[in-house]
Amino acid sequence: MKVKQLVWAEEYNSGIGQIDYQHKKLLSIINQLNLTYRVDSEKSTLNGILSSVKKYAACHFEVEEYMMVKLQFKDYSQHVLLHTYFLDKIHYFDKAINNSESSENLSDIQVEMIKFLNEWFQVHMLSEVKAIRDVRLERGVKIDNLITQCFEDSDHAPLN
Numbered sequence: 001m002k003v004k005q006l007v008w009a010e011e012y013n014s015g016i017g018q019i020d021y022q023h024k025k026l027l028s029i030i031n032q033l034n035l036t037y038r039v040d041s042e043k044s045t046l047n048g049i050l051s052s053v054k055k056y057a058a059c060h061f062e063v064e065e066y067m068m069v070k071l072q073f074k075d076y077s078q079h080v081l082l083h084t085y086f087l088d089k090i091h092y093f094d095k096a097i098n099n100s101e102s103s104e105n106l107s108d109i110q111v112e113m114i115k116f117l118n119e120w121f122q123v124h125m126l127s128e129v130k131a132i133r134d135v136r137l138e139r140g141v142k143i144d145n146l147i148t149q150c151f152e153d154s155d156h157a158p159l160n
Helices: 017-036 043-071 076-099 103-139
Strands: none
Touching (some): 017 043, 017 103, 043 076, 043 103
């Protein structure tokens, strides 16, 4: 399997600075995982990256869902289901890593994580975020100050 670093593309921009910053943070975390491929598949490394993904996702999904409510986004329920699926998959990886008893098994889990997170990011950015951006632009809605408590005083806090 060939693993490339993800690169931020113009079409990923939502037009909402805080959301774009948070998506760039996720891209950075995924790239950390991508860098470990064939170099480091230790439990501690994978657990550290997974911990970052969990912390990021919990806060970011809260912000994104709040924004969707403000936009009266018609596909809100479907989008929340995608977030739930993502979190369920992260929970699966967490259990798999912690129950793993061999480096070969950890390597397989690592490959599965890389595939899932890379694909999820690209699909999410090109379809879901585009849909949100289009609704926001169509309705002329400005959304500012989406910072939630969970982002305050953390390394995931948006730039002001």
